[in-house]
Amino acid sequence: MIAKLLKLQPSTSLSTDAAKKAPLAIDGLSVSYHHKPVVWDLSFVAPEKGLVAVVGPNGAGKSTFIKAALGLIPKLSGEITVYGKPVDKQRKLIGYVPQRGSVDWDFPASALDVVTMGLYGEIGWLKPVRKGHKEQALSYLEKVGMADFADRQIGQLSGGQQQRVFLARALAQDASLYFMDEPFVGVDAATERAIINVLKKLKDQGKTVICVHHDLQSAPDYFDHALILNVRPVASGPMHEAFTSENLQRAYGGRLAPSELSGLMSLAGQ
Amino acid sequence: MLQELFDILTFQSGYNTNVVLLGAGLLGTAGGVVGVFSLLRKRALISDAISHATLPGITLGFLVALALTGTGKSLPFLMVGSTLSGILGVLLVQWIKDNTRLPEDSAIGTVLSSFFGLGVVLMSYIQTLKSGSQAGLESYLLGSTASMLQSEAEMIAISALAITMLAVLFMKEFGLVCFDPDYAASRGWAVSKIDLLMMALLLAVVVIGLKTVGLILIIALVIIPPVAARFWTDRLGVMVAISAFTGGMSCYLGAALSALTPDLPSGATIVLTATALFTLSLLFAPKRGVIATALRQFSFRLKITRRRALLSLNKGQPTLSFLASFLLKREGVLNSDHTLTEKGQKTVATMSRDQALWNQYLSDYPEEAFAQNRWSLAMITDILPRDLINELEMSIDSPKKEIG
Structure with a gap:
């Protein structure tokens, strides 16, 4: 509330027609943890069919x-x-x-059980999981190259495989807007390829993905939009407009060496 | 004595004992089922706070009943009192956690000891009353099936059955919230309501179990069976079933033992029975048990020792450990003077080829090789399909040119 009162200019982003229909439209979002603001006055409109990389320094x-x-x-x-x-x-x-580290992987469940959770909404309250649901879940494990591991307890999977199980679970529901929290962290090359494939397919199907991404090097390759964040939004828009050395410098400050920046820019084709 | 125990166990000791045993068995089943979810939700210790927090409620319920009806030993009053103070205890733990920097275990410790202290003071006060001597409230501390009324046992049995059925009905939702509450919330599941129901079932088990197991030991009823069950399985549904069985058996056998020796508090005999079942699981469970793990470790060491020894023989100048030379001599690979037998030369060649293939697999398919948990532990021909091995053989014999 206070943030709203203090805001000098009224934000107009939600009043436009485009924003009204946008997959995700955020107006003046502020969040705090223990009396410390961690997100401050963020307005953002996600594009239709967009792969949006959310980048920014640690704690941003x-x-x-x-x-x-x-x-x-x-x-x-x-x-x-x-x-x-x-x-x-x-x-x-x-x-x-979600982030892979957010759950206890010693939980008594198989990869297939976890993917089936993506269908629980469809199955509904109190109704049991049927064989058809299991087969459906298996087809989504197949899409991320994990069908062979369906029956394995989730703690017995490698980090990348666990990430793919989470991805398959999200695919199992037919969503239009996906949120992903650092899916590329600590995964092997095969998982990285699997995730990129899934992202491409989602985009082709007209879906929108908002993905927290830690690696500036690969961001321009994997995504077509960027939201650069450091508590306050620094820049957002199509990759080539938002992902500039100036904006990154503003978000990362001294945490990004000049040589790193110029390296990134040559990668981004600037 | 044994005959008597047999009679009790086979429900031949009169209706009252039978109902008590049945009630205890169903109570244990309910504790086992509900316990799985509080364990997986990492809230096992909260049941200790609940149980200790019931004591002031039991004593106050007794005093209110005494004032209103002239006798304190009124089950409805005691149950309502224990439920209310149990809820108060949980709310206090939650409040301390949310509003201070104290971690949950400190909050639980503070609340349970404070409530318990208050309860003991009130109990001592009741002892000084004239009608206090026959109160029998101390049976709520360690459990006593001997003094249990038939109506109480029936009430326990019916409630326990209802709790079990509810928990099983909600198994899918409980499992989802236990595994990944954030994801569940993102899908629109009412996570706080599901949590509340789990907590309510836990509270219900504690309250109906007070008389049988006693508030000091009742935590065992919701912790030991699920922990024991986890040794046997990696599946939630199976874990719930085994935990229910373990809990049910513990209470049934424990209550029977207690019926045989009325001086022993039934809480103690029940918990010791549960502990025995837990120990069996800990030792003998096929995959996660201590003995199975040790055996697997030993067979792993043997396999690795043998493989390393054969590979070092292939390179010439082997330095064989005592274990390695013992294994290879027994197998007929080595002569007593440590030279290779004819069979040995074959084995060494096969093994070195096998290792080369495994190594090639690791460099060609690092992800799959990493996920293959028998990498270099078994012969590759037993594990991988023939066409893949052919491919690996070709790639050993004609290494790909590195690009650039």
Whole structure:
């Protein structure tokens, strides 16, 4: 509330027609942890069919932004709409791939069990998982190259394989807007390829992906839009417009050496 | 004595004992089922806070019943009192966690000892009352099936059955929230309501179990069976079933033992029975048990020692450990003077080819090789399909030119 009162200019992003229908439209989002603001006055409109990389230094509020956008943590202020409606009314359209480290992998479940969780919404309250659901879940494991590991307890999988299980679980529901929290962290080359393939397919199907990404080197290759964040939004837009050395410098400050920056820019084709 | 135990166990000791045993068995089943979810939700210790927090409620319930009805030993009053103070305890733990920097275990410790202290003071006060001597409240501390009324046992049996059925009905939702609450919330599941139901079932098990197991030991009822069950399986549904069985057997056998020796508090005999079942699981469970793990470790060492020894023989100048030369001599690979037998030369050649293939697999398919948990532990021909091995053989014999 206070953030809203203090805001000098009224934000107009949600009043436009385009923003009303956008996969994700955020207006003036502020979030704090223990009396410390971690996301400050963030407005952002995600494009249709966009692969958006959310980049920024450690502690920039990237994961917090995603969790707040999903309504998982309370926000101080701000409005969030998904395809023009409040996020709580659009749950069926939203897929989520959390950070791999956020769960206990010693849980008594197989890879197939975890992917089946993606179908629970479809199955509904109190109804049992049927054979058809299991077969459906297996087909999604196949899509990420994990069908052979369906019956393995999830703790017996490598980090990359665990990530692919999470990805398959998100695919198992037919969402239109996907949130992914650092899916590329600590994965092997095969998993990286699998994730990139999935991203491409999602884009071809007209879906939108908002993905927290830690690696500046690969961001321009994998994504076509960027949201650069350091507590406050630094820049957002199509990759070639937003992902500039100036903006990165503003977000990362001294944490990015000049040589790193110029290296990145040559990669981005600038 | 044995005959008597047999009679009790086979429900031949009168209706009252039968109902008590049945109630205890169903109580244990409910504890086992509900316990799985509090264990997986990492809330096992909260049940200790709940159980200790019930004591002031039991004593206050007794005093209120005494004032209103003239006798304190009124089950409804005691149950309502213990439920209310149990809820208060949970809320306090939650409040301390949310509003201070104390971690959950400190909050639990503080709440359970404070409530327990208050309860003991109130109990001592009741002892000084004239009607206090026959109160029998101390049976709520360590459990006593001997003094249990038939109506109480019936109430326990019915409630336990209802708790078990509810928990099984909600197994899918409970499992989802235990594994990944954030994901569940992102999908629109009412995580806080599901959590509340799990907590309510836990509270219900504690309250109906007070008389049988006692508030000091009741935590065992929701912790030991699921922990024992985890040794046997990697599947949630199977874990719930085994935990239910373990809990049910512990309470049934423990209550029977207690019926045989009425001086022993039933809580103690039940917990010791559960401990025995836990120990069996810990030792003998086929995959995760201690003995199976040790055996696997030993066979792994033997395989690795043998393989390393054969590979070092292939390179000439081997330095063989005592274990290695013992193994190879027994196998007929080595002569007593440490030279290779005819069979040995073959074995060494086969093994070195096998290792070369495994190494090639690791460099050609690093991800798959890493995921293959028998890499270099078995012969590659037993593990990988023929066409893949052909490919690996070709890639050994004509290494690919590196690009650039």
